[in-house]
Amino acid sequence: MTDFLATYGFLLVSMIQAGLLGLSLYFPLQAGQLSLASPGFYAVGGYVAAIMLTNPAFAGLRDTLGNGMFPLTWVVAALLCGVLGVVVGVPALRLRGIYLALATIAFVEILRVISLNLTITGGAIGLFGIPQPFGIADRWQYIFIFAPLLILTLLFARQLERSRVGRALRAIREDELAADAMGVPPTQYKVLAFVIGAVLAGIVGAMSAPLLSSWNARQGTFDASIAILAFVLIGGSRNIWGPVVGGALLTAVPEVLRFLADWRLVINGLVLVVASLYLPQGIVGALEKLGRPRPPQRPVKAAEVNP
DSSP, rough: OEEEEEEEHHHHHHHHHHHHHHHHHHHHHHHOOOOOOOOHHHHHHHHHHHHHHHOOOGGHHHHHHHHGHHHHHHHHHHHHHHHHHHHHHHHTTTOOHHHHHHHHHEEEEHHHHHHHTTTTTTTTTTTOOOOGHHHHOGGGGGHHHHHHHHHHHHHHHHHHHHHHHHHHHHHHHHHHHHHHHHHHHHHHHHHHHHHHHHHHHHHHHHHHHHSSSEEEGGGSOHHHHHHHHHHHHHHOOSSSSHHHHHHHHHHHHHHHTTGTTTHHHHHHHHHHHHHHHTTTTTHHHHHHHHHSSOOOOOOOOOOHOOO
16 A cells, blocks of 8 residues: 555645646536636645745744745635635626636636746745655655545535525526626625635645746746646536546546557547547436436337328
């Protein structure tokens, strides 16, 4: 078991991390909003953790709190990304479809350019030497940090779906005008879903900075936006397990097939193409469809067969 974790532990952590980032995009999609802003909030959360854990200005606080500094970075990242989510979401969520996607991509790019030109973020080089939390010696041990967050997020998503808020989000996704006519304020609920995704992405970023031991502007890019969107679309956007399955699959395939060298990227691309063509509801959606009992068919009368 130890040898297995030493070999594949980091891959397992990366799969959980991908699932969490997919879920951060899943929440806005619950309200029918195609937001690609998750990498931006992920980068902000990572910078918060990297700065608080390495900047001399926080040395006294680090000495006082010890390992308590790490949960503090998660809380600060969540709060900052939540506020930023409101600031960005209120104007951006007035847009729809591809226009919203373009606006959130612009947000990600703006954050990337800002981080490249600030001294506190390390500029183009980034921040290095981020300490490890709770005496972690091997990266596979981050499973004990990311897995509880995944479990809590899935439980929260399940309760949200069953709540009044979840029903309102589904109503907005299906028909925003009808939902508004029934007294559901679309802007309020869309911003709420956007902020929930932003907070989750920020926490994942704050947890990921020590995992990678460094943080720079490459963590939040347009490529990352497309990758996270692929997690949700391949896994399924109508079920909480979809982003988790999609993120795990698209993270694992290139690594498991590493022995095929460059061909592994071709196979990863084929997985994307095949899933897009033949699984429009995603992998989880297809499995749900297979698991549903077929509706009873009306028996055909002889007169109908031979009129």
